Amino acid sequence: MIIDSLYESVQNKSCICVGLDTSIDYIPDSFKSKFSSTLDAVFQFNKKIIDATFDLVSCYKVQIAYYEALGIEGLYAYMKTLKYIKSIGSVSIGDVKRGDISSTAKMYAKAHFEGDFECDFITLSPYMGFDSIEPYLEYVEKKNKGLFVLLRTSNKGAKDIQYIESKDNKKVFEHVGDKLYKISKNYIGKYGYSNIGAVVGCTLNKEAKEIRKTYENMFFLIPGYGAQGGSAQDVALYLNNGNGGVVNSSRAILLAYKNYENGDIRFDECSRLEVLKMKGEIESAVKL
Secondary structure, eight states, rough: EEEEEEHHHHHOOOSEEOOOOOOOGEEEEEEHHHHHHHHHHHHHHHHHHHHTTTTSEEEEOOOOOOHHHHHHHHHHHHHHOOOOHHTTTTTTEEEEOOOOOHHHHHHHHHHHHHHGOOOEEEEOOTTGGGGGGGGGHHHHHHOOEEEEEEOSSTTTTTHHHOOOBOOTOOBBBHHHHHHHHHHHHHOOOSSBBBBBEEOOOOSSSSSHHHHHHHHHOOEEEEEEEGSSSOOHHHHTSSTTBBBBEEEEOHHHTTTTTOTTTOOOSSSHHHHHHHHHHHHHHHHHHHHH
């Protein structure tokens, strides 16, 4: 099962997920000037980052919005990035956050689990209802694909809806988690985790221990580390002895070269140094 592959990748490398939220503005001018097209500049930048970090990280999350914003060339870069991740044997997460129902959701599933944009996992929003999740389950069951469903996110606005309390004093995100957990139990792998996981931001960690305890067989995609304010100590609360989740970092890794003013180190080498730093911090926090 795909979740077993991800679990093993975390076990053998680290829980770090590199977020390839590649804005054209993130690419150093000296590198960008080597290419005549946006497609080549973005893809080659991504490839350099991937090659420099592959032996250290468990997976790559590719945020489609950054590529859609660049038009057709951007989507070609998105496609080539996903195909390259697959070619080197790593795990890809298509961060697409779809949340529609019925035949529309079926087409989203087909678009991101087959063909040009195929990836191993995709992100979904359940807040239109759980019938927005159902069309993807065929791929989870028959095509070895995985889902990361938004549970409790890392943005400030999460409290606008996700924290509303019902009559039984449970928050909306807890109701979502309970329903999702029930579905996820139908797709458990050999390490005890499901192909259906949840997105849990690490910047709001008041309930972290309870979330981890309540959804013990759910694998987490954990955003919010680094640029968004989440720390290694925050992250450690959502992991099980360093596994059971992947921790995404995007800007801190992609823009690490800006921390080296002398410019003697290539941007991909700087990204590797940032990953090594992050890896050490999280491992130390987990031990504590």
